[in-house]
Amino acid sequence: MAKRVGIEVSLAIAEAAKLANVDVVSAYPITPQTHIVEHLAGLVADGELDAAFIPVESEHSAMSACLGASAVGARTFTASAGQGLELMHEVLYVASAMRLPMVMAVANRALSAPINIWGDHSDAMAVRDTGWIQIFAENGQQVVDNVLCSFRIAEDHRVLLPVMIHLDGFHLTHVIEPIYMPEQDEVDKFLPPPQYPLPLHPDKPLTMGAFGPPYIYTEMKKAQEANLTAAKEVILQCWQEFGSIFGRDYSPVEGYHSEQTKVLLLTMGSFSETAMEAIDKMRDDGKDVGLIRLRLWRPFPFAEIRQAVKNAEVLIVLDRAISFGGPGGPVCSEIRSALYNEDTRPKVIGFVGGLGGRDISVSGFEEIITRGIEIARTGSEQEFEMYGVRE
Amino acid sequence: MAKAESELGWKDLEIGSIVAEPGSAAQYKTGDWKTQRPVLDESKCNKCGLCYIFCPEGCIKQKADGYYEIDLSYCKGCGICAMECPKDAITMVAEEE
Structure with missing residues (x-):
């Protein structure tokens, strides 16, 4: 043992x-x-x-x-x-x-x-x-x-x-x-x-x-x-x-309260654990939110991603990298592309954050989700937003 | 090798495109980039062999009858043979013709 x-x-x-x-x-x-x-x-x-x-x-x-x-x-x-x-x-x-x-x-x-x-x-x-x-x-x-x-x-x-x-x-x-x-x-x-x-x-x-x-x-x-x-x-x-x-199971895409959930956040790596805390807190407050954790990046799990988000209305993707002068983070860009030809698909909202070791706290993830829902409703002048950046 | 390398499909390739046959470089043809090819007219040729001497690729050789042949598998189409030929027996022809 x-x-x-x-x-x-x-x-x-x-x-x-x-x-x-x-x-x-x-x-x-x-x-x-x-x-x-x-x-x-x-x-x-x-x-x-x-x-x-x-x-x-x-x-x-x-x-x-x-x-x-x-x-x-x-x-x-x-x-x-x-x-x-x-x-x-x-x-x-x-x-x-x-x-x-x-x-x-x-x-x-x-x-x-x-x-x-x-x-x-x-x-x-x-x-x-x-x-x-x-x-x-x-x-x-x-x-x-x-x-x-x-x-x-x-x-x-x-x-x-x-x-x-x-x-x-x-x-x-x-x-x-x-x-x-x-x-x-x-x-x-x-x-x-x-x-x-x-x-x-x-x-x-x-x-x-x-x-x-x-x-x-x-x-x-x-x-x-x-x-x-x-x-x-x-x-x-x-x-x-x-x-x-x-006795420990792994899959390319893992959901957390993501079945039949209207608003999903997608994260990769260790930030997913903090994000789960935020999802718990928001669900306790009665909000219909869930989390998708992308574990396998290459080969890209197209079928699993499409299946995981097919019932969602809003998908908020957090990237911890930036493609300068491009559509935002590479992860968001690829997810959006993987969903583009689907008959029903969520609105995909991109955030870039957690750069160079800056933490995103539980309340930070709550802010990202809340702002993501708002952008899905009203639109944004930017292709993506950088979370927590000071003006 | 059953198929020529240029005819191999992606499913025919070895793992990581490894070349598992030693010495196979001898099968590698390098004459596919020429834009013009030399054409020899034996009726004008006097078998002097200057084309054979000047060819920088060593792809011209003498046949049993004394005339010369050009191996187009290695010829790069430089035109030196045609330039040097004192009898104007070699002309350069565009590859697409």
Whole structure:
């Protein structure tokens, strides 16, 4: 039986990677991700984890080392955040296009300038189109569970794609939470050793990441797109099996008092927990409001989102990132686009808030919902509104 | 490889477009970007071989009968052979013709 322990979420992630028996970790420290890789380096140095820890001079090199490790069939883990993730950027595309199954925890952090080490989703949204499977976690338990699930998903021969697990910098990375840490034998049963079908090996030479001229590039991209889209079925199966073994269930879109509810708020990541408090309070006051939490970001769960909001009249989407000069936050923009051709659909109202580590309190979410309902009725001169910004 | 690379559909590709066959670069044809191709008129040719010597791509070779043939799979259409030919036996023709 798994023990529930009080542990800093960053350390729990490192312990989860240890439970997954990773072979290679290559990473470069950056706030607020540092404790994750620092703890992993400690586990390797102390002989508690039989893995190669490759220290490198930058995140670009960290991701490149991970490519090589994954290509020989090693179970590979890394973590980054903010500017570090951006420095990895071009290599992220290579990892997914070359179908290399690795797992990365991203301690979501705002992007410079100005320098800001605190949390928002700017870094996550900047790597949206890199072809990785992307999961958002709300609390430490979800991160730990999804580290285990992510290796299983990534290494499935129907998938063979890298996975990013997004967790909010500081709000999650630096808090101590009670977390059920699964037992080693349970994890070993759930997560058999990786078997990459075409690993680099001197006995069977092959070329990875070769030239793709105009006559074949389109076919390569179509194959990649079809592969990532089809990964959703495997993700659903994995979560279902995880739930049946470990008793904690996951789905791409989760509702909270959202059935037959007229006004819905949609959030991602740790803010969802505060938003639930606000929903409780408003429902106690007799208001018909509910919450949708988007957990799976790539592949985008179109069917689940459409189903979850089909009876709503107003859908208020909170983004923790901004697409400058565009339609607001990327999440709101994608949700609106996913619903546009539906016969019945809610009005979609976009807010951007919680940037660079600024909190949104329970009363803040109440204000966002109240203002969203008002905009749905009266309209707004702006494409979206920034919550809490001072004039 | 059963199909030519340029005819592969997306479902035919290996995982991550891995090339699993060593040395397969020899099958890679590089002559698809030319806008003009050289056409040799053997009735004007005196077998001097200047085209063979000047071709920067090494895609002109002598046949058993002493005349020359041009491998269009690798020819880039630069026109040097046509320029150097003392007999004006080589003319450059637009690819669409």
